[in-house]
Amino acid sequence: xxxxxxxxxxxxxxxxxFKSPGKGSRNRTPRRxxxxxxxxxxxxxRSGTEETQTNTGALEATIFRPxxxxxxxxxxxxxxxxxxxxxxxxxxxxxxxxxSGGTKDAAEKLMELTSALADFRLEKASFSLVDLTRKDKSxxxxxxxxxxxxxxxxxxxxSVVQLCQQ
Numbered sequence: 001x002x003x004x005x006x007x008x009x010x011x012x013x014x015x016x017x018f019k020s021p022g023k024g025s026r027n028r029t030p031r032r033x034x035x036x037x038x039x040x041x042x043x044x045x046r047s048g049t050e051e052t053q054t055n056t057g058a059l060e061a062t063i064f065r066p067x068x069x070x071x072x073x074x075x076x077x078x079x080x081x082x083x084x085x086x087x088x089x090x091x092x093x094x095x096x097x098x099x100s101g102g103t104k105d106a107a108e109k110l111m112e113l114t115s116a117l118a119d120f121r122l123e124k125a126s127f128s129l130v131d132l133t134r135k136d137k138s139x140x141x142x143x144x145x146x147x148x149x150x151x152x153x154x155x156x157x158x159s160v161v162q163l164c165q166q
């Protein structure tokens with residue numbers, strides 16, 4: 001028991017001397033450089049095999065960590081590429097059928113109304129500039145075309161609203 005206490009005291013003194021090298025360390029023999037946490041830790045608390053395993057684990061981590069990070073990065077890149085190709089191969093979503101005058105259930109009417117309202121809002125919020133340098137269409141024709149698109153979206157919305165009210 002006394003021997004363990006002496007060893008712990010010596011270890012504490014060594015750590016204190018390591019922190020403050022100014023006092024009393026001139027006459028001592030030079031120590032080897034500390035290169036890892038395992039060099040500072042107590043040799044009494046670990047067996048030789050544990051220390052070897054720790055050093056081996058640290059070495060493996062230093063060697064394999066960059067390779068693992070590179071592999072994960074490549075895997076995510078290939079996953080994104082494959083998902084993009086699968087999404088490109090999917091067929092387009094079906095568009096809602098236009099009203100043909102027949103009776104439709106409430107869900108189809110609601111879908112048509114939502115679609116018409118969204119188209120109208122989009123057309124109303126969008127704007128286009130009249131290109132004065134175009135030679136094939138006059139400025140007035142371009143303005144009429146822009147206003148016609150808005151009017152057509154409004155007419156579609158009104159017709160859908162009338163059919164829904166019936």
